[in-house]
Amino acid sequence: MKKLFLLAVLCLFTVVLQAQSPTGASRFTLQGRAVDTAAAPLPSSTVMLLSPKDSSLVNFTRADDKGAFAFKNIKAGSYVLKISFVGLIPYNQVVKSDGEAVVNLGDLKLKPITKELFEVVVKTAKAPLTIKGDTIEYNASSFKVPAGSTVEDLLRKLPGVQVDQDGNIRAQGQEVKKVTVDGKNFFGNDPKQATKNLQAEAITKVQVFNDKTEQAKLTGIDDGKKEKTVNLELKEEFKKGGFGKVTAAGGPASNNVSARAEAKGSYNKFNAKHQFSLVGLGNNTNQQGLSRDDYQDFRGSNAYNSNQNADFGFSGGNYFYFSDSGDEGLGIPVSGRQGVGFSNNAAGGVNYNYDTKPKKWSGSYYYNQTRIELDAERRRDNTLPQNEYKTEENSNQVNFNGNHRVSARYEQEMDSLNSLVFINNSRYGIGDGYLSRLQNLIRSNGATTINATENRSTQRQFATSNSLIYRHKMRSKKGRSFAASATYEVNTNDATLNLNSTNTYSGPITTADRLADIHQDQRNNIIRSEYKASLQFVEPFAKRFTWETFYNFSLRNDEVDRDVFNRSDNAARVDSLSLYYKNNYIYNRLGSSVRYSHKGLNLSVGLAGQRFSLDGQFAPDQTSSRFNQINRVFTTFIPNVGLNYDLKKNRYLYGGYNVSVQIPTSRDLQPVINNSNPLFINVGNPNLLPQLGHNLNIGFNYFNPGSFMNAYIGINGTKYVNQIVYSQETDPQTLVTTITPENLSGGQNMGSYIGFGFPLKKTKATLDLNGGINLGTNPAKINRILNDTKSQNYNVGARLSLTPAEWLTFYGNANYNVTNTQFSINANRDQTFSNTNWGGELTLRLPHSLYINTTMNYRISINEQLNFDQRIPLWNASLYHILGKAKRAEIRLTAIDMLNRNVAVSLNRGVNYTQSETIQTLARYFTIGFTYNMRGVQAKMRREGFY
């Protein structure tokens, strides 16, 4: 009663006040009281004053303990008053001041949100619940329904909504008369039509509200009756899509080059969970594989995977590796470079990825084949302890290679603590080759051996690698984890070789200088299998320290069955060249490291002990009564220090010391005598030990994102112990060289690099400079005399990027590289070779979506000792036009090597020789091409950085 009186007095007072200022105040006070439906005060409720135009916040306050609030001294005008209190529907009211000094709104009642809605939707599902007046909006993705469910199933899940057996819907107790889709009626007025036919997956929001009746809408007379209406909002289809691309180009035959053609196509289809893609290509323009972009489009989310490494160890360090060269890898070949020689290529594949948070799996099949023709000329300057000689070689070879690749990957996150990954990569390859070769061995006195070889070969290879990795995070402590892995790998190679070698001679040749002719059939059957297992345990034993312990086991089993038959001698078996070889190579490693990590500094120190044991036997034949036995054990300790320091202002320091251990390849280990080139015979060495390399490196990077300036410098060095080197024994009479791997210590390499890049004019011109020095000493025995090959390599380069306008870009580069080589066995045979490269690329956009791109590359290779001086300019150009408004198609004229000068030239250095190699390569040709890209063609004006 007292209160009421007070209120009445207050009201009177207000009226009086108003009366006192009839002209209207420019400022006023707004007050009121927030209460619930039972008139109980809502203390501390949030009271906001919004602009009615765009609901922008003008002022806010908190109600006091009695729910009362006041905004003082606010500008006259209209506002939206909004009051919110947890568990209640926010209160909205338009407030206008008509010149009163105080506007008192009295008690403002906030209605409760149904308890069910509040508890279930807001609290449990954590779904945003939108309340717009009477409308309540549900976020469909917050309510999980099985794949393939209809909207009806989804509605059943929504709190406050019931669906009966016949599909009739009730919302907040009332029958739903109407279901609309994006505000429009769906198949007439039967609400069940929409809910039974639409997929739940297509829905993003469900809104429940009271709508005017159809009658009221039609007549425009509001009869006050309201119908419960459900509106379904459809998802934007942005996560679902498909795209494809096809390119075809062809050109006529010209100057000894037959007609050229290339075609490439890809198609992708995807939604949030699935990715499906197809790719195909074919050409005779030396494009041997997918480009990196093609590969990424093809493999999608499986293009790059982390969590792949099944060989645990010192973090990030490749502690041991097999480098079995000669085999193609298991992964899909990706090449950005133009091949050499003349090749016809075809490839195609299909890939499917399924990605959800707990389960991911991926499968792919890819086939590629290449037929390559190589015409090569090689000139070699050989140094022997006593003398020197020259080799001239001309060869023609045609190789065919076809590979089927299958890959599968399965990853499961069983829960937040356990995950499992299975990876399979397999390849089946068939190949055949033809080689015709003429080699001249020219002695200093002019006596020459002329060897003609003709080889035909076939091979069938199968390789598979399967890994299972299990990772477990311990619940007991954050950061404590355990991992285990198992790997099984098999490689088989079934190869045949038909070898024919005949010799003729010129000059003052003696009988002892002569060689036997060879006519042999060879068959090689090689099986290599490997079983690996690894364990790892990580323990964070203090805030900034992590302790990691690992164990690795590997068993490699090699088996070689080689039969050599003399065709000229009634196919008699040649025991000296035939071989049966078998081994077990067991590897055990136990190691531990401690890492300190804090504020960008990571420093780790570790030690591991390794034990290798080789247990093998060989004989000329499986049935031999006496086998040669090999038993070797090798134990070593390897230390490891790693430093990564992320310094302030984008500076980064890194370095480390580690010992790399390289196990001999199967090919180097097997005592096979490979005479496929009868003048250079390779023999394996069953006594080889693993190679140790003590590596030390340190480097520094800097980047200034404000000025776009960058700089880097680094140095690294390796000192080898038991380096696997290829020693040579050249018969002084016949000049046949036998090459055998053996362990020698004393080799070392040192490399350094420096670079600096800065904008000449920001965003328009950038200059990058770089340089490096590499020094090396590599030992090998030449005719049992130790030869140290010392080399010094110096390189400098500059790159200029000009992007003055959107319609013009130019990239230029210049590089100079020189190598000096000295052989300790012969002081007079020092070699110097140099490569100089000048390059430029200009792209111009002309009116009418017309573009010109032209590149020029000029390469100079010089070696005075070999009298070698090659200067090759390569000039390419293309003119293209992007068609249509949608810019989905392109027509392109391309001219490759307009000066018709392309040959592949390389200069290289071996243990005791320098060699120049020239391979005839596809030169000038012209094509006209057409591209259609569903996503649109964009002219490539600039070279891409990372983005």
Place this chain on the structure above:
Amino acid sequence: MKKLLIILCLLTSSAAMAQKTEGIVTYERKTYWTKLIARLTFLSQEQKDRAAQTWKNDDEYKEKMKLAFNANESLYAYPTDEPTDGGYSWRNSDLFLYRNFEKDKKTDIIEMLGKTYIVEDSLHTPSWKIGNQIKDIAGYICMKAETEDPIKKQKITAWFAQDIPVPAGPERYNGLPGLILELNINDGDVIIEATNVTFKSLTPDDLKLPKTKGKKINDAAYDALIKQHVAESISAHRNPYWAIRY
């Protein structure tokens, strides 16, 4: 007796109030790089799709952030004692955002573009639009508010707690009737969501800015710097957000 009770009641309730205006919020800041890449105007649709398809499983980059607040002040920064979870420790660029609501002052220490900047100015509260949605974040019922970053042209959605009456928030956002517990930049390119709110009395250290040398600028200069960097990066075909905060 009755009066005493009321006083007691008032005391306890005010004590409760005091507790609700002082404490520490832990946020998880998630960056979705492919969404961000999809906004780069210089990339073709093909490049955007390629990035989205390739990185769809590794898209999310998470970091932890910390906001210390009381009724008048707040400090938003990286947590100092971040455990490394068996992984490596990467250095975070300096970021300390201090707000004083009472004095209408802010001091931001931001390392970006190869320099450390100290932005000192008044609060410059953005113009918030209040929506009608409510949702639960870390156990608090939040309301929706929206605004726009006029420099980076980003749509900002904030969810503020109805019952934590502090105008503080993560990143450079503040000025709502309640503590901001979620900030959503550009429809989910970056989401900063509170994972935990602890009410406790702060020590002076919790709100203390480190002593750092830097270039002192005001809001206008900061905006100009960001604007220039974004424009330059886009024209140089670089992603501007490798070097500045999104």
